[in-house]
Amino acid sequence: MHNVIWHYRDDLSNNPSSADIAHCRFWETITFHIKPGYDEKFEATAKMYQAAYAKIGVNLPWATFESEMGATDTYIVILPMKSLSVEDDNLARQKTLMGAFGDNGMHQLEQTARDAYASIDDTLWEVNPKTSYVPKEMMAANPDFWAPKPAAPMAKDKTMPMKPAAKTPPPQ
Numbered sequence: 001m002h003n004v005i006w007h008y009r010d011d012l013s014n015n016p017s018s019a020d021i022a023h024c025r026f027w028e029t030i031t032f033h034i035k036p037g038y039d040e041k042f043e044a045t046a047k048m049y050q051a052a053y054a055k056i057g058v059n060l061p062w063a064t065f066e067s068e069m070g071a072t073d074t075y076i077v078i079l080p081m082k083s084l085s086v087e088d089d090n091l092a093r094q095k096t097l098m099g100a101f102g103d104n105g106m107h108q109l110e111q112t113a114r115d116a117y118a119s120i121d122d123t124l125w126e127v128n129p130k131t132s133y134v135p136k137e138m139m140a141a142n143p144d145f146w147a148p149k150p151a152a153p154m155a156k157d158k159t160m161p162m163k164p165a166a167k168t169p170p171p172q
Contacts, residue, residue: 009065030079034118058097
């Protein structure tokens with residue numbers, strides 16, 4: 001077992017309060033393991049992403065957390081998604097997003113990736129309401145997902161039972 005204590009970083013997050021958590025079915029978590037001494041580069045890059053999304057007019061909410069204990073120089077970015085179409089949209093707008101960085105910004109991104117990142121883990125999670133415990137307010141916001149009504153019992157078959165076949169003696 002490995003425990004980590006995370007500290008929320010509002011300055012590195014992008015409007016997470018705009019996410020409709022009750023309707024999110026998927027979560028992407030991206031864990032950045034930063035080389036010692038390069039935390040400022042990561043923070044600058046996160047702020048560049050915030051600015052680039054604002055420049056192209058896309059509100060992609062995410063929350064960023066920094067490890068306080070149990071991991072060193074590690075950040076986790078959590079992106080809630082109502083459906084996987086959010087991921088498709090992100091992939092489709094990559095060229096536009098990269099254009100928002102400009103040549104200088106792209107150079108900085110590449111330099112940071114080369115120098116600052118020890119590793120990056122990207123994981124996609126699917127929400128299972130049967131194994132989730134959510135507050136009543138969240139359940140009330142989307143009861144069809146969080147507390148679906150049980151399926152109606154199947155109607156009993158009213159066909160007549162078949163009579164067993166008459167036993168005939170084996171041929172001699």
